[in-house]
Amino acid sequence: MSVTFIALEILWTRIFSAEFFYTFAFLILSLAILGLGLGGLSIRFFKKLNNPSLIWVYLTLSGILALIGPMLVLRLDLNFTHLFSSGWMLMKFILTIIILSSSFFWGGMALTLLFKINNKKISTLYMADLIGAGLGVVVAVLLMNTIQTQRTTLLICLPVFVAALLQAPQWWRTVPAVLSLLVLFLLPEANTLIHKERKERFPVIFSHWDAMANIKVAKAGDDFYYCIIDNAAHAPTIHFDGNLDKPDSLKQVSGYPLKYLIGRTDSCTFLSLGAGGGADVLNALYEGATEIHAVEVVPYLNYMMTDGFLKDFTGNMYHNKRVKVVTEDGRAYVRQFRNKFDIIYSGSTNTFAALASGSFALAENYLFTREAFEDYYRAMSDSGIMLLDHQFYIPRLVNDAIEAMNKLNVPNPASHLAVYDFPARGRMVMLMSKQPMKKATWENALYKLSAENYPQFRIVYPSPDSTKNNLINQIVENGWKAAQPNSATDLSPSTDDRPFAAQMGMWKNFKFSELQTIQPWEFKGFPLAKLLITIILLVIGLLIIPINLIPFLKKGEKLNVRGWLYFFLIGVAFMTVEVILIQKYTLFIGSNSYAFMTILFSLLLASGIGSFFSSRFSSTTPFLGIIAWIILDVLLFGFLTEKLVLLPISGRILVTMVLILPLGFFMGMPFPKGTLRVGSLVDWGFAVNGAASVLGSTAIMLVAFNFGYQIALVTGAFAYFLAMLIIRSQRVWVKE
Known part of the structure; x- marks a missing residue:
């Protein structure tokens, strides 16, 4: 199931980046993790849902919604520029959020139930979850680059249907089996199904959509084409007959003389x-x-x-x-x-x-x-x-x-x-x-x-x-x-530690009147990125975190404050470090889809292996390993990668894996160690961890905007340090 979830997340990002502008793609991470966490919390709230025999149903629903979700959203005619000025558009946006998070919600219920009923085997299960996610990254990128994004969006639903097939009672296995065949049946129509109607300035005569870009070739004239990348950037292409010896008056050029x-x-x-x-x-x-x-x-x-x-x-x-x-x-x-x-x-x-x-x-x-x-x-x-x-x-x-x-x-x-x-x-x-x-x-x-x-x-x-x-x-x-x-826009220098040239908006330019028509960029100084992050943080702080506190009011066995804070801190810390590592090492490898695949796969693979071996380490050793490696990254690894930039891309990928794998190995241990302390209450811990992950991945960007990646990475290390202080105590985390 994890293969499908992480791949779906990446595909949603590609779809949003190409069809709705890249600024809004950041919503995907928040909604995916949020959906998983809320699914886990629902298991604790509603006893009837806490039923292992329903796991196959949850997985099937997750697969169905993963299959139809992109088709529905692309046909909603959602326009982010009118989000705050049109009640109808706001309703479409809310519906988009529900569609986006629904697959992850049902998947979160299945995942949490598996963790809960097998909490003594959490090291192995969490390993499978992380390695599956790592493989999902590879599968998504490779498929997008071979059969294109539209077909991949349909095909990536198959793993979760297979998972449902494994869990379903014998007489119900035909349901996920038929759905799997339906996916294969729909595959030839993928380009039509995964499509957003758009009025083009010129006729589109060719298109291709892979992990790197959605490319369209538009015919502006017999001698002039435009390559349109992600419906935003335009690259001109001039007809050339092969003759370079023309007089200047007959040369067709674009750009500057x-x-x-x-x-x-x-x-x-x-x-x-x-x-x-x-x-x-x-x-x-x-x-x-x-x-x-x-x-x-x-x-x-x-x-x-x-x-x-x-x-x-x-x-x-x-x-x-x-x-x-x-x-x-x-x-x-x-x-x-x-x-x-x-x-x-x-x-x-x-x-x-x-x-x-x-x-x-x-x-x-x-x-x-x-x-x-x-x-x-x-x-x-x-x-x-x-x-x-x-x-x-x-x-x-x-x-x-x-x-x-x-x-x-x-x-x-x-x-x-x-x-x-x-x-x-x-x-x-x-x-x-x-x-x-x-x-x-x-x-x-x-x-x-x-x-x-x-x-x-x-x-x-x-x-x-x-x-x-x-x-x-x-x-x-x-x-x-x-x-x-x-100047209405931010003029402060951009550095490799703070490379946000496009984040030009400043809070001094925020006006409610500007919300009437939001532009998906910041070139006039409107602080769109900061506004999006602030809205997400407000939703998490005012809605999601309080929901995760409700179980404190219920009778029966529950986490105490110490246990709740532990899962919260490791959620913040893991996503903080993950987000910053991806950004930092992209500079070293180069900005391409295989760089992203390498970094995230290495981190998830190592974390999965670390989870499997977590029982062989003391409670504090993983945290000391994480903190020490982050300190090395901040103080040393930047100088090392700077000296190795002349390596071919294969060499840069290998060096990146060597520098990430040890850190990932230790990062896979805190969650299973916490689970062994709380047993069946892992459902609540998983939900808290999910909410904190959204908070961490979002808030850390504000830290990076203002202080840079190094400080952001140290912030993640500090969160791990606080979690270490909690776990090294022998006090119980569960109370009646």
């Missing part, structure tokens, strides 16, 4: 950071770049360009001898080079999808941190220039670039920068050069600065006297703290 920048050197090495549909690569080919690295993190985009749907449309240009096609996280790739690239080109390179983090955090990438700009600076040749454009991030990125050059002891970092505004495009462009930038360079790099071009193209740094009060100029000349009062 590169003739001047590429022409500065006799032999230009060009890096496209997020090559997408190849428009930047074509531009570089036209202008004579001699070596082009087309780096793209989404594997299927590269496949379409090299051997798939876009190969012929783009004139087979990815097989040009000057083009090196790289499927890799851009940050992980650029760290491998020193003094290499004459141009690093980043055209709106970012992702609006919950990629490596899955549902386990508000997704971020590491492309826009201070340390990232240090890597870009090192990777540039002596005459190198980085061009980076974005709709929203440039003020913050200018600050990051300056801090990076200060860190590298570059004299007068401001002299290495130029920033342009394109009002008609709604974009800004930043140039960062290895050497101090000559006036001729920033005057001619893209278009010639002139009064004639001013309505469409202007420079904001170095700024002419007439516009010196612009925000960019204030940041460069006076620092971000001086400029912050004049």
Whole structure:
């Protein structure tokens, strides 16, 4: 059953990320764990449900709801932007929550009953639960990358139906068996069933949906396609007939003119950071770049360009001898080079999808941190220039670039920068050069600065006297703290320990009037991420935690405060450490679906093995092991992984597993050790643990936003320390 539950959680995340915008994918983790915990609590509240003979029924209901849930939600026409302004939309949202959590609710009842009636064998059962979850991660990712997300969403219900078959009385086994056959029968219709109607700007002529992205190719014209990633990011693809010797008037290009920048050197090495549909690569080919690295993190985009749907449309240009096609996280790739690239080109390179983090955090990438700009600076040749454009991030990125050059002891970092505004495009462009930038360079790099071009193209740094009060100029000349009062968005620097460039909202901008139409991003300063987290915390604090206190009022055997707090603390601690580890090691491996799979699988596998061997360790040993390993992670492992970034991805995966497995081994022990202290009251302990897990995974993001991952990880260690103080006491945890 755990294979289905964790896989379903990942699939829900992929669906939400692609169809409802990544910000709301964070809800999945909360609702999944919450559903499991409330299912466990219902066993304690209602005696008729506390019946082992019903386990197969609960599993069957869980599988049915897992099967139909995605179909129902995608047809509700849910629109998060009108959540607070429309009562009808609020009702749809509540219904979505019920549908999302229902499968986990019934599954939580089955899981809790198994724990309760076999509490003496909890070490083995909890091992099966964790290893099953780990395998579920692998199964989900591999299936999505082979048979696509829609079919996987249906197929992943089979394990829980098999579990129901194993538990059902002989004369009822036909029910889960028939449901399993129904899943196989529906499989050919998966693309129709798992589908959200959406009005597209241009006709969609091709689509593919795997663990990394939902990709659609839209036809904007006979010579111009758009690759749409997760219904948010757009990558242009230009028709190319294979002829590079055209006059300029016949060349079709997208993006910014590169003739001047590429022409500065006799032999230009060009890096496209997020090559997408190849428009930047074509531009570089036209202008004579001699070596082009087309780096793209989404594997299927590269496949379409090299051997798939876009190969012929783009004139087979990815097989040009000057083009090196790289499927890799851009940050992980650029760290491998020193003094290499004459141009690093980043055209709106970012992702609006919950990629490596899955549902386990508000997704971020590491492309826009201070340390990232240090890597870009090192990777540039002596005459190198980085061009980076974005709709929203440039003020913050200018600050990051300056801090990076200060860190590298570059004299007068401001002299290495130029920033342009394109009002008609709604974009800004930043140039960062290895050497101090000559006036001729920033005057001619893209278009010639002139009064004639001013309505469409202007420079904001170095700024002419007439516009010196612009925000960019204030940041460069006076620092971000001086400029912050004049900015609606957060300008504070992003670092690898705090890589939240997209979390730009500030509480000072919160207004109830803004709730009329919520935008699923923070580019105008509305604190959406913090608001979502706060709402979840309020629901947990005002509703779920009190529900978990109700059994104190009932007669009969119950946990005392000490036992209740123990399960609460280990729930907070486990999810805190899990969320932060996934984020931290994604930087080392690279932001891709296999990185997420590796990290979470390693942690769950090791925790399962740790559970099995938990009886061989004293009560305090696991906690001491966890705390010691977290201290090593905070003080040492960051330096170690920094030295090993040049390893191939297989080597980085292996190192990550070595660094995570010992910690996971000890993290699998506290729950079974607590269960052995409370016996059949594990149902209540499991429910408390679930509520605390939601609280921990949610609240820790506020800690990370404000103080960074290291402090967040130490917070998890402190929660484990408090739990250790409770378990080392010999006082009983159960009272009559």
